[in-house]
Amino acid sequence: xxxxxxxxxxxxxxxxxxxxxxxxxxxxxxxxxxxxxxxxxxxxxxxxxxxxxxxxxxxxxxxxxxxxxxxxxxxxxxxxxxxxxxxxxxxxxxxxxxxxxxxxxxxxxxxxxxxxxxxxxxxxxxxxxxxxxxxxxxxxxxxxxxxxxxxxxxxxxxxxxxxxxxxxxxxxxxxxxxxxxxxxxxxxxxxxxxxxxxxxxxxxxxxxxxxxxxxxxxxxxxxxxxxxxxxxxxxxxxxxxxxxxxxxxxxxxxxxxxxxxxxxxx
Amino acid sequence: xxxxxxxxxxxxxxxxxxxxxxxxxxxxxxxxxxxxxxxxxxxxxxxxxxxxxxxxxxxxxxxxxxxxxxxxxxxxxxxxxxxxxxxxxxxxxxxxxxxxxxxxxxxxxxxxxxxxxxxxxxxxxxxxxxxxxxxxxxxxxxxxxxxxxxxxxxxxxxxxxxxxxxxxxxxxxxxxxxxxxxxxxxxxxxxxxxxxxxxxxxxxxxxxxxxxxxxxxxxxxxxxxxxxxxxxxxxxxxxxxxxxxxxxxxxxxxxxxxx
Numbered sequence: 001x002x003x004x005x006x007x008x009x010x011x012x013x014x015x016x017x018x019x020x021x022x023x024x025x026x027x028x029x030x031x032x033x034x035x036x037x038x039x040x041x042x043x044x045x046x047x048x049x050x051x052x053x054x055x056x057x058x059x060x061x062x063x064x065x066x067x068x069x070x071x072x073x074x075x076x077x078x079x080x081x082x083x084x085x086x087x088x089x090x091x092x093x094x095x096x097x098x099x100x101x102x103x104x105x106x107x108x109x110x111x112x113x114x115x116x117x118x119x120x121x122x123x124x125x126x127x128x129x130x131x132x133x134x135x136x137x138x139x140x141x142x143x144x145x146x147x148x149x150x151x152x153x154x155x156x157x158x159x160x161x162x163x164x165x166x167x168x169x170x171x172x173x174x175x176x177x178x179x180x181x182x183x184x185x186x187x188x189x190x191x192x193x194x195x196x197x198x199x200x201x202x203x204x205x206x207x208x209x210x211x212x213x214x215x216x217x218x219x220x221x222x223x224x225x226x227x228x229x230x231x232x233x234x235x236x237x238x239x240x241x242x243x244x245x246x247x248x249x250x251x252x253x254x255x256x257x258x259x260x261x262x263x264x265x266x
Numbered sequence: 267x268x269x270x271x272x273x274x275x276x277x278x279x280x281x282x283x284x285x286x287x288x289x290x291x292x293x294x295x296x297x298x299x300x301x302x303x304x305x306x307x308x309x310x311x312x313x314x315x316x317x318x319x320x321x322x323x324x325x326x327x328x329x330x331x332x333x334x335x336x337x338x339x340x341x342x343x344x345x346x347x348x349x350x351x352x353x354x355x356x357x358x359x360x361x362x363x364x365x366x367x368x369x370x371x372x373x374x375x376x377x378x379x380x381x382x383x384x385x386x387x388x389x390x391x392x393x394x395x396x397x398x399x400x401x402x403x404x405x406x407x408x409x410x411x412x413x414x415x416x417x418x419x420x421x422x423x424x425x426x427x428x429x430x431x432x433x434x435x436x437x438x439x440x441x442x443x444x445x446x447x448x449x450x451x452x453x454x455x456x457x458x459x460x461x462x463x464x465x466x467x468x469x470x471x472x473x474x475x476x477x478x479x480x481x482x483x484x485x486x487x488x489x490x491x492x493x494x495x496x497x498x499x500x501x502x503x504x505x506x507x508x509x510x511x512x513x514x515x516x517x518x519x520x521x522x523x524x525x
Contacts, residue, residue, distance in 0.1 A: 032443050036451060036463070043458035044312045174286055180293040188300040200310045 004097060005105045012077075012109030023117040030122055034066040038133055041198060053197040056136055057224040061195050063126040063135040064220045067119040070111050071155040072216035074162040074179075074186045077107040081166070081175025089261065100254045103166055108159050115155075139225025146232050150219040150239065157243050158215045161186055163250040170257040191217040197226060211246060214239035268364065272372030280377045291381040298385060302327060305453055316458045317487055318478075323454055325393035329476055330452045332386030333416030335379045341421050343373030347428035356520070366517070397485060405484050408496050415499035416476035420445070422509035423471070429509075429516035448473040455481070457488070475502025 038059050048055055065072065080103050083089040092099055126135040138144035165182040169175045187193050190212035196204055207213050218235055221227040227235065280287045305327060309320035338345060350356040350373070359369045399405065427441040448467060455478035457464050468474035475498045482488040483495035 029443050032447060036447065036459070039459045039463060040454060043454075044308055044315050046312075050311070172289060174289050177286075177289045177293040180290075181296055184293075184297050184300045188303060193300060193304040194307050198311060199307045203307060 005101060008102060009105045009109040012106050013113040015110075015113075017113055017117065023114070026114075027118055027121050030066040030069055030118065031125065034062050034122070034126065035133070037062050041195070044198070050198070051201075053226060055132065056134075057226055058195065058198070059133050060135045060224045061197070061220050063122065064223060065192065065195075065216060067122040067126070067135075068115060068151065068216065070114040070118065071151070072158055072190070072192055074158050074165065074183050074215075075107075076162055076165045076169070076175055076179045077103060077110060079106070081169050081179070084166070084169050085173050085175060093258075099258060100163065100251045104159060104163060107162055108156070111155065111159060136224070138223050142229050143222055143225055143232070146229065146236065147219050147223040150214070150222055150232070150236050151216075153236065153239050153243060154215045154219050157211065157239065157246065158186075160243060160246040160250060161211070161215070163254065164246075167250060167253045167257055170254075170261070186212050186215065189213070190215045197221070211239075211242040214242055268368070269372055273375065276375040277377065287378050291378040294378065295381050295385055298331060298382060301450075301453070302389065315454065318455045318458070319397075321393050321396040322481060322485060325390060325397060325481065326455065326477055327453045328386055328390030328393050329412060329416055330386075330449055332383060332390060333413060333476065334420055334449055335382035335386055337417050337420040337424070339376050339379035339383060341371060341424060342376045343370035344421065344424040344428050346374060347424075348431035351431055351520075360520075399484050399486070404496070408480050408483055408499060411499035411503075412476045412480040415472075415480075415502040418503045418506050419472055419476060422506045423448075425506075425509040425513040429513040432516040432520050444471065452477045472498075472502040472505050475499050475505075 041058050041062070042055055045055055045058065083092065092102070123135065126133075128134070138147060161182065162179075165175070165179045168178045168182065172178050189207055189210055190196075191199075191207075192215075196207060196213055196217045199207070214235070218227065218232070218239060222232045302324070305323055306320065309315075309323065313319075315323075343350070347356075347370070350359070359366060359373070362369065394409075423441075423445050427445070430441060448471060451459065451463070451467060452473050456467050456474050457478050464474070467477075468479075478488070479490070479495045479498035482490060483492050483498075486492070488495070
């Protein structure tokens, strides 16, 4: 059974690697947006720091966001929504496989491959930029290790949140509309539209009680040293709890939705 | 009139999938609400940026939102031009005895953008009520021209993208950078960015002509001569001329893709 998911993952991974041209233009886009956002926030942050968040840290935060764009954007696997709306999902019922696990691994594979294709060029270019705009080195070695751990958890969390889009597609039957709504909410509350350290403090304290900031805000802030080691460890623990809650609830919801699915022939 | 028939046809077809159209439109509105919240949060934290306040920026958001949605709604055929080439539908349009520009305007009308037009107008009105400006007839004319300029410039960008796709067949990502980039850049006064970015979006692509230039005149800020700010939207409209010429040349070169 383990092997099934490993091969689903590999298949998605290899498939995604085929789209190299798409990746190159994607990198160019990410790069342009990165520069644009840095200039924008620099204009707002006229003094060099705001509550301990410096312009250099802000630039690093933006570049990490651009480099790991695919990992932080909750979408939906291209087949999942299509299968649900056109009825091909009935073929999936004939297979002895847990559909949640399949969709989860498929989407994780797609995300991981597109991240691996894109992140390195952006990281390299952004390190080489003039210091004010560049991606700086991690705060320290421990911070870097914690960054990696929380980034992996963040990626898993992002896919878990994406599975809610799959569930909602069963109800709305519009994969495009559903993913747009889920992604917009997650992006706004997770600091992908405006970095959380630049938000009003009252809103920041509300966002601490929600799962979305553990997708990318936590790893990035650990990397730049805006969140210390001990605080980081506590928050990583919280993010693991959120991950479990969201996966378990998502599994239950999808199981429920599958029970109610009616295939109308055709 | 032919356009009325097109209009009726598209209204009917979008009403076929009423729930879907409304749902998609709601999703799009939510995206914009999130973006406005983003703008609001920045101003809530930092108060002003280079002398501009929240409502000044909100008016720019309103302008961008209204003009983009309006153009994407009624000129969708130009926006989807690369797809027309790829699928070979363009050949079908070219053999018909009706002007190609006219047909492209009717080829697709996207009513799910309608909510966004309304939202854009509402946002604009909220901003106009709250900004600090002494209104007079001339300023109102400049404001109306600003909206027109926005539509024309966005339409011109679509023409360029369409023209390029004649040669490349594919829809190129970098064209999206320019259109979507200018959209998001223009939520804020363009002169707060770095110099080369400001210059690019003032002199090469005249986004500034429906952004900080006319608003400098209306609100009365900045150090650019006010008369120049006042006529900027009219100058921006001229951008369509080279774009039309380019699109025409490309269309003449079109040979079909064989599909």
